[in-house]
Structure formats: C-alpha cells, structure tokens
Amino acid sequence: MxxxxxxxxxxxxxxxxxxxxxxxxxxxxxxxxxxxxxxxxxxxLRDFAGRPTPLYYAERLSAEYGAEIYLKREDLLHGGAHxxxxxxxxxxxxxxxxxxxxxxxxxxxxxxxxxxxxxxxxxxxxxxxxxxxxxxxxxxxxxxxxxxxxxxxxxxxxxxxxxxxxxxxxxxxxxxxxxxxxxxxxxxxxxxxPRMVRDFQRVIGDEAREQFRERTGGLPDAAVACVGGGSNAMGLFDAFRDDDVEFHGAEGGGEGAASKRHAAPLAAGEDGVIHGMKTRVIDDDVEVHSVSAGLDYPGVGPEHAMFRAVGRAEYTGIPDDEALAAFRDLAEYEGIIPALESSHGLALAKRLAEAGEHDTLLVNLSGRGDKDMEQAAERFDLG
Structure with a gap:
C-alpha cells in the first residue's frame, strides 16, 4: 500500500x-x-520565515536539571512556531x-x-x-x-x-x-x-544536527520533542535516523497515567484507523484531554507509530502539572516563555536528565508561549 x-x-x-x-x-x-x-x-524559509533558527545552550536550566540542555529555537520563527x-x-x-x-x-x-x-x-x-x-x-x-x-x-x-x-x-x-x-x-x-509534512519539517533536524556538531564536535545523547500529530518531532528525529541518538517523544498525559483524560495514543492507546491512516489511537473510553490545545488529538502520525513498534523511539505521557512546571522553569531560568506544547518536551527532558542516563539532550522548542499567556495566567499566582 x-x-x-x-x-x-x-x-x-x-x-x-x-x-x-x-x-x-x-x-x-x-x-x-x-x-x-x-x-x-x-x-x-530564509527571508519570510527567518531560517536558520539558532541552537541555544540553556546554561542555567542545565545546571538545574542536571544535564546539558540544548534548545532548537523554532519559537523564533515568523508566527512563533515550526x-x-x-x-x-x-x-x-x-x-x-x-x-x-x-x-x-x-x-x-x-x-x-x-x-x-x-x-x-x-x-x-x-x-x-x-x-x-x-x-x-x-x-x-x-x-x-x-x-x-x-x-x-x-x-x-x-x-x-x-x-x-x-x-x-x-x-x-x-x-x-x-x-x-x-x-x-x-x-x-x-x-x-505524513511523508510530505515530514520532509518539509526536516529542515529542523538538518540544521540542528549541523549546529550541534559545530558546537560540541559530536551529537546529542537524545533528541526530545513534544508529540501531538508529531510534525515537529518527526522533523527533528528524521535527520538523526541513522545516528546513535535516542528519540524521546512527550505526549499529552493530561491528568496523569491512571486517568481517563489524556492525549497519549502512543504511550496508552491501541492500533486503529483514523483520518485516513492506520496508526495508534486513543481508546474510546478515554476523553481526549491536554492542557495544550496542540496536543489534544486522539491519533498520531503513523511513522511515530512505527518508531514505537520497532523500538526506535520511546514515547511518554507528560501530565499537565509537569508541563506547566517546565513552562515556568524555562521562563524563570532562561527568560524564554515556551508554548505549552513545547513545555511537555522540556518536562520529559527533565525526567531524562534526573535519571542520569544522558549527558546531552537536544530539545526542540517548537513554539513560543505568547498564545498561552491567558491560560497560564489562570494557573499561576505571581502576586
């Protein structure tokens, strides 16, 4: 087929x-x-969108999380996202x-x-x-x-x-x-x-791979990104497909692993057909929910489903509260306000860093948080 x-x-x-x-x-x-x-x-891409985007070493966040954290700054593109x-x-x-x-x-x-x-x-x-x-x-x-x-x-x-x-x-x-x-x-x-969007987003990974090698002389231990449909993650992962780099995707874990309200078809779904593709889908008895509107989808890109099946990538549902904490961490430690979608990837990077198995982590900062200010203001008491 x-x-x-x-x-x-x-x-x-x-x-x-x-x-x-x-x-x-x-x-x-x-x-x-x-x-x-x-x-x-x-x-x-150069004159309208603003490519290439920089690779940023998050020094203070790295010290806090316990691993070297590099951010691919797609949040700086025209429009605020990848x-x-x-x-x-x-x-x-x-x-x-x-x-x-x-x-x-x-x-x-x-x-x-x-x-x-x-x-x-x-x-x-x-x-x-x-x-x-x-x-x-x-x-x-x-x-x-x-x-x-x-x-x-x-x-x-x-x-x-x-x-x-x-x-x-x-x-x-x-x-x-x-x-x-x-x-x-x-x-x-x-x-x-799926393959067309992947190819158009691969510019993220191609740039990041070259930038990382120029900056460090090598490649990251792992590449991390949020996954709703999965385009920013696939754009990052595809360029490292043949390298010894782990792939980690952060899905919308909603109210937690035991909850019936989440948006994590890879971590907690089943095979099925949705919107013209066979992929992983959320069970019918689960309410699709994430604090992030961009992750609020009951399916996922089929190539991610394949990566999961063959063990090339690991996918984790990140609860709303962890994503919100990472949202605030990046703002307070680096002066960068991420999109709530990207905050899921940051939260997963924190988990990986604290596990102590990775020295360097490349996180795709897929978007900026301007669009989420009203929602975030309802969550945080900064008075």
Whole structure:
C-alpha cells in the first residue's frame, strides 16, 4: 500500500478521495527535488520565515536539571512556531499545482496562523477549521488569522476539538478537490501527507544536527520533542535516523497515567484507523484531554507509530502539572516563555536528565508561549 511505514499509514479513504490524493502524491514527487521549487522554498524559509533558527545552550536550566540542555529555537520563527516550515512548502506546492484555495485544521491556532500567513503571501483564499473550545482558549490566534484575511470556521460537533476540525476540513476537501488544497498541519492523514509534512519539517533536524556538531564536535545523547500529530518531532528525529541518538517523544498525559483524560495514543492507546491512516489511537473510553490545545488529538502520525513498534523511539505521557512546571522553569531560568506544547518536551527532558542516563539532550522548542499567556495566567499566582 502507498505510503506505509511497516504496516502503519497508507490511504484509508473513500473512493472519491483516491484520485485527488494520487494526483497530489504525483505532484509532490515531481516537485520535491525540482531546482526551481527548492529555490523558491529556501528563499521563503530564509527571508519570510527567518531560517536558520539558532541552537541555544540553556546554561542555567542545565545546571538545574542536571544535564546539558540544548534548545532548537523554532519559537523564533515568523508566527512563533515550526508550523510555518510546512505551510510554506505545501502552499508553494498548491500554487504550482494551480490551486487557488487553501483549507486547514488547527488546534492551538499555530498551524492556522501559519496557513493564513502563507495564504496572504501567495494570494490564495484561505479557510481554517477550528473547534469551538480551541477558539475560546486561543482567541489571539483566531484574531491573527482573521486579520490576515482567513475565514475561521467554528466547529461545534463532537468534542469541538482538533479531531472534529480535521473531520470538517476533510469534508470540505472532498467537496472541493478541483480548486482546493488541504494544507494538513502534521504528519497525519492519508498518504502523501505524513511523508510530505515530514520532509518539509526536516529542515529542523538538518540544521540542528549541523549546529550541534559545530558546537560540541559530536551529537546529542537524545533528541526530545513534544508529540501531538508529531510534525515537529518527526522533523527533528528524521535527520538523526541513522545516528546513535535516542528519540524521546512527550505526549499529552493530561491528568496523569491512571486517568481517563489524556492525549497519549502512543504511550496508552491501541492500533486503529483514523483520518485516513492506520496508526495508534486513543481508546474510546478515554476523553481526549491536554492542557495544550496542540496536543489534544486522539491519533498520531503513523511513522511515530512505527518508531514505537520497532523500538526506535520511546514515547511518554507528560501530565499537565509537569508541563506547566517546565513552562515556568524555562521562563524563570532562561527568560524564554515556551508554548505549552513545547513545555511537555522540556518536562520529559527533565525526567531524562534526573535519571542520569544522558549527558546531552537536544530539545526542540517548537513554539513560543505568547498564545498561552491567558491560560497560564489562570494557573499561576505571581502576586
């Protein structure tokens, strides 16, 4: 089956979507190594997005956690997160394919914001699907999307979260395949989306690997990242795939390991099919929950499911309280406010450091915390 990862992934979709997805896969395979396409993408990544992003040694945090902590600063990108890497790649792909409309799903609003930016940049009509509860907790990003001309559609079905926004976007795509490109925000969905998004995000790992070698003369003991759908983690991991570097993914552990409210399909789910792919999914009797809207998804990218199955990566559910503590740690020790998603990766890095098995840890700081200020202010009493 096309686009499989040791049995995960594939293309589990209704018949009307088979031909458009096959056409998209062919277009991507033709363009991915095209010199003009790559030149355009590299130019926009540099001059619009702000690449390369720096590798930062967190000296005070390292002393506190007990290991050398290096941060890949995707939070410094235009828009505040890694999402712009993939949005630029897919936006240019849509432009080359003659599409004049972009649609996307979003949870925390960072992918929606990045899609709105690229829509404005390339002159493409843009519509974003976002769950009602995420619109409420990410008001600033909703305003940013609308400011850049995107239409934000509130999704009220089901749990009114990210999974429901994906459902709504897929329905739109099925009805409008002739003029519309569905700009999927993570390494999820039917082929070619998981491999395409991975490739557009690999710039994170390629830069980090070169920067780490220049800085230290070697490679980190482990690479750490948060995992919702999993694009920032896969973008980091893929560049180290053949190296002796451990991979650790931090999922949304919600209220704790014994809870029935979490967002950790890799650590505590089962195999299943969701949104056109075979992957790991959360059990039906679990309420999908994380303090972070961007991790609030009942599935995960199929390549992560494969990494787990073959033992290449280890995935851990991080409870809300640990993520919030790491959020505050980075602010207080380094003057950097991370996104709540990235805070899960930091919390996992703290666990690994305290276990004493790793001297150097590379953490992908996938986004900044501006969007989470209102929510964080409700959690912390700084009076």
């Amino acid at each position: 096309s686009g499989t990862f040791d049995g995960y992934g594939g293309r589990h979709v209704p018949d009307p979507l088979e031909a458009p997805l096959e056409q998209l896969a062919a277009t991507y395979d033709d363009l991915r190594d095209d010199d003009d396409f790559r030149a355009d993408l590299d130019l926009f 999402k712009i890497n993939n949005a630029l790649g897919q936006g240019l792909l849509a432009h080359h394919a003659g599409k004049d409309r972009l649609i996307a799903e979003t949870g925390a609003g960072q992918h929606g914001t990045a899609t709105a930016m690229v829509g404005a940049l390339l002159g493409l009509d843009t519509e974003i699907y976002m769950g009602e509860k995420d619109i409420e907790r990410q008001k600033m990003n909703v305003f940013r999307m609308r400011l850049m001309g995107a239409e934000v559609n509130e999704v009220t079905r089901g749990d009114a979260g990210l999974a429901d926004a994906v459902d709504a976007a897929l329905e739109d795509f099925a009805a409008n395949v002739e003029d519309t490109h569905y700009l999927v925000g993570s390494v999820v969905g039917p082929d070619p989306f």
